[in-house]
Amino acid sequence: MKISISRILRSHRRTIALVITRDARLVVRAPLQTTMAEIETLVERKRNWITTKLAQAQQRQGLHRMNPFSDGELFRYKGQQYPLTITTNERSIRLNDHHILFPERLLANPERAMIYWYAHEALRAVTERVQYYSETHGFRHTGITVTGARTRWGSCSQANRLCFSWRLILTPEPVIDYVVVHELCHTVEKNHSARFWNRVGAILPDYKERKALLKEY
Ligand SMILES: [Zn+2]
Known part of the structure; x- marks a missing residue:
């Protein structure tokens, strides 16, 4: 699963910082010369921390209660968190390497299907x-x-x-x-x-x- 970076803010700082916003997005603050590869390497290394913090931010926001089974909502599977992807292509729920693919037609009773x-x-x-x-x-x-x-x-x-x-x-x-x-x-x-x-x-x-x-x- 590739973690998506919402924004990269470059400035005259000396180190890269990863920030999880209140609305559950990942913002990267980086020195001016930092390459995309360097940022991606750091994000990959901090994957566990990022996914945990994103999930916490999401929960705090109450997204789950307001709009359950929405695209991107995190679900646990074998100890990892995977974002839900609502799809019209699949007949049944399926996990690929990155997402839990969730057929749109099951949204009528998503909890039961899950x-x-x-x-x-x-x-x-x-x-x-x-x-x-x-x-x-x-x-x-x-x-x-x-x-x-x-x-x-x-x-x-x-x-x-x-x-x-x-x-x-x-x-x-x-x-x-x-x-x-x-x-x-x-x-x-x-x-x-x-x-x-x-x-x-x-x-x-x-x-x-x-x-x-x-x-x-
Ligand atoms: Zn026992």
Whole structure:
């Protein structure tokens, strides 16, 4: 995703400064001789900071409430923020490298369409990871479901049926893997004993950091 610069203001200053305006635009203040390439390199390096600040500015402005599902509104996917692009070319919601392409025809009930898409993506992602860890560590489960659960990210039934919240697709991949491994370990240990955590730790030695990251969501 290329970050768009709203304005470049050149002056007799010595360093480049990135400014996020109150109306959620990126303004670059730069010395007179600065090349476009230099500016773009800096913008790329500060990508995470910029997207976070843009999202915050946008939220503060209440754009989301005033005009939900508008072009450019940021949506989370696997821990990254992607701007929505309303399009007439697509039949269904699709993520390309830069945007979430959102068919205009779905604007009649956009929230429902978005959750449906997120749930579909979540099922695809967790199924792939469950398969991976099952093959590499010999776990067995009896099925995978994605639900709208708000209170928990995942669960494992007595019959070893795995259940995940579609909201998991909003979190970064290391977090998704942590929840997947956690639930897979419950197919063997139905509790949170030391044995359970040893098993999780044997597969994901950094599981504590991933667990902490999950809390942020
Ligand atoms: Zn658990």
